[in-house]
Amino acid sequence: MHQDAKFWNRVAARYAKAKIGDMPSYERKLEVxxxxxxxxxxxxEIGCGTGSTALLHAPHVKHIRATDISEEMIAIARTKAEAEGVTNVSFEVAAIDDLDVPNESQDMVMAHSILHLLENRQAVIQRCYDMLKPGGLMVTSTACLKDGLGWVRFLLPLMRLVRFAPSVVKFFSAAELEKEFTDAGFSVAYKWQPGPKKALFMVLRKPE
Structure with a gap:
């Protein structure tokens, strides 16, 4: 089991009930x-959580393969898909490192609220680049904690002690993240940040 799977299993039910903090921004990201x-x-999709975003996008594409390390999150996602009658989303319990995804097989990769929770972020970005078809897209929304939220670093030990935070939380800036994407070969097709200290939303394109 992935090192943080137990944490996400434990919080899955609470996570599923939580309301989105900034609904207008979320809806704009969906629209874009x-x-x-x-x-x-x-x-x-990497780190799909309880599947909300995948299920909302399902009517607009052929198929979504949505993955998460948490069995409980995926169980909730599958229940929601069944209740909503969505049949073109497949939910899997897996980390990206464990998945067999052929190179140049995907039209889009989504990675929302996950890149700052990965130990090997640059390797994952490169893996996403490789699995995309020429001209394929990567869509991400990422907390860049180095930009005005560095103080969170000092709270993490206490938060982990009371089991309110996973073991892996990485601090980097929006500029650093963008450079990692371009270093991997992506060009930036769209970039938007709703405000200071808000997640950075990006659409990256692999060259044709």
């Missing part, structure tokens, strides 16, 4: 993402 969709798209 959909502007890049085509009905024949194969989409891969």
């Amino acid at each position: 993402t959909r502007s890049y969709f085509t009905p024949d798209m194969e989409v891969f």
